[in-house]
Amino acid sequence: MALIVQKFGGTSVADPDKIKAVARRVLSKQREGHRMVVVLSAMAGETNRFVDLAGQMQDSPDPREMDVLLASGEQVTVSLLAMAVKAMGSDAVSLLGDQVKIHTDDRHTKARILDIDQEVINRHLDAGKVVVVAGFQGVTADGEITTLGRGGSDTTAVALAAALKADQCDIFTDVEGVYTTDPNICASARKIDRISYDEMLELASLGAKVLDIRSVTIAKRHKVPVQVRSTFTNNEGTWVVEEDKSMESNPVSGVTYNRNEARITVSKVPDTPGTASRLFSPISREGIVVDMIIQNTRDGNLTDLTFTVPRTDYKRAMEVLKQAAAETGAEGVTGSENICKVSIVGVGMRNHTGIATTMFEVLANEGINIHMISTSEIKISCVIDEKYTELAVRALHDAFKLAE
């Protein structure tokens, strides 16, 4: 008898029939003898509706009130699923964030889970009930409702699985699992059977949307086996698990890309201590997150600084930087919104040599110029012109034999 946490996203509970389908799926697992905890998102579209309503009330909706509003969405789905399970002859109970006691800090709309009380859930599990938990929400020490931000229901599910020491956490979504690359771009993309936490972390940071990065971090820390799988089929999905030897045989596990960044170059910056800080401080004060940073030394104590920012922050970053550059005596600021970061990821890179070289050759053979390079132990990213995105992804997918 295992303890299984299953999380269903908004498209999986979008209407009454889909909610009943979820109930059937959960019960079929319970009837195999397992203890079942289910985590739900709000119905697809509800969050957008709430954001729209809030926007009609207040230009920048108050974060505390926004959380009260948003949290009502999961309240609807969890109560409906509990009813559906009961109608099918089993017992169930819905629990909201404050009823479980999913304690978070008080950063409204982007709160972090501090700890989860196990007592209430275990009591209901002991009574044979399916426990249906509202995802995405928690409660502060003062009893204020909080939400966890984008991907919050994944985080709730994995954090619950960790707290309850669950045997596995199934994340049901509208795709079959984690792919070697985006199937919309590359027809030979293949579902990955098993992937390590570290690889999944890199893929999530690099823009793969299948699992929220915080949930992967929690899964890794607490060694929770996570299965990403489809709501609409019974196929086995992708297991996100601890690294093992077999994963190292292939140097590359996946190819990913991110078209949501923009590149900025500050050229001929005087290469003196404190200059970088004077350039980046005003950007961080604006709340703009800088991703890749590359510095190339020029001759004559001058340096070129290139970095990427979210594309939505590009214009604001350029304005801030033009002033900061003038103050530091840099020559000028240039940039481009039409870039793409293409990355290869794999724990096997640690033991295989020449992976970077192969990547650069593949891109060069396609006539693709590389603007920036950044690497980690298990990842190589290249910034290229956006128009080459699909070409680069397919070429790398082929070169590293990911379709096999």
Added chain:
Amino acid sequence: MALIVQKFGGTSVADPDKIKAVARRVLSKQREGHRMVVVLSAMAGETNRFVDLAGQMQDSPDPREMDVLLASGEQVTVSLLAMAVKAMGSDAVSLLGDQVKIHTDDRHTKARILDIDQEVINRHLDAGKVVVVAGFQGVTADGEITTLGRGGSDTTAVALAAALKADQCDIFTDVEGVYTTDPNICASARKIDRISYDEMLELASLGAKVLDIRSVTIAKRHKVPVQVRSTFTNNEGTWVVEEDKSMESNPVSGVTYNRNEARITVSKVPDTPGTASRLFSPISREGIVVDMIIQNTRDGNLTDLTFTVPRTDYKRAMEVLKQAAAETGAEGVTGSENICKVSIVGVGMRNHTGIATTMFEVLANEGINIHMISTSEIKISCVIDEKYTELAVRALHDAFKLAE
């Protein structure tokens, strides 16, 4: 500086523009220097939507889960109103039933308020905030969400006003106040300026829908001055207050009617101890509420029992009674669904004689036969054929000079 509780129903918060109008109305009062507590219902239509969704999940939706579902409706309106108030430059905070601590018993979907914590609300009021409370909902000692049943937001508002010792409680609705009778039937119906708690209780029990009966009971017990008024005008409404001398000058304050009942007669019942109990026990076991009961003694130790039941329970009650009547040796059971109970209400009746006689004469003059009569200290009700409803109401309204 007064403490004012204002309650707005579902039609008053049905869309973003209406919610903003509520915010403006509350703030205009706050700017006069008053401490403001606002109680809201869910948006009009939401409760029906939830009931429909629940019905698709489970034939008789689980009451506990129903309450979780229903309570999400007020969560939406209170957070939106708090945002709207903030956008208008004042401060506000929304509070759910469990955040205020509106403690109730655990009778899900029809819970009763046990007590209300004042600490949280007072703290926010002291900080100058508009406190926006979710109506209709509470929390049990175990932290379970409950709802108060039909008219529950009125109850929340009056109970809050009582607990906080508010100076007044405004119930905003879609009519201008309490009328001398239904304006849809009688064109000369007039808005009542002041009415006593006891009269309002009779009117509410008799089917006037403007104020929930439980809220009037609480208002009476705690002497909360309640004003029933329109959301859509600035007119003074009807004050429901303690009885005073001026109210006694007119013998009748209002005429009301109820077409939702049916009449049942069990004839020639052996007049022995325990017979009535043997007839009514099976009805109460079915959960059917009996309203008026009249017993007429016949000759020969036989009696006729006539009573009314909700029209929706008529068929079931007839079936149950036919069997019970046979067992007690009664001759037979007859009944009619086409009846109407017309009532006149007024504290002045206590000091005026001949009010009943006048009522019977008025009906007789119109050729209306009276099937049943029932009286209290401040009320006289007559059951007549349904087809005479409008005629009877207008004749009584005229005879007691209520238009003046």
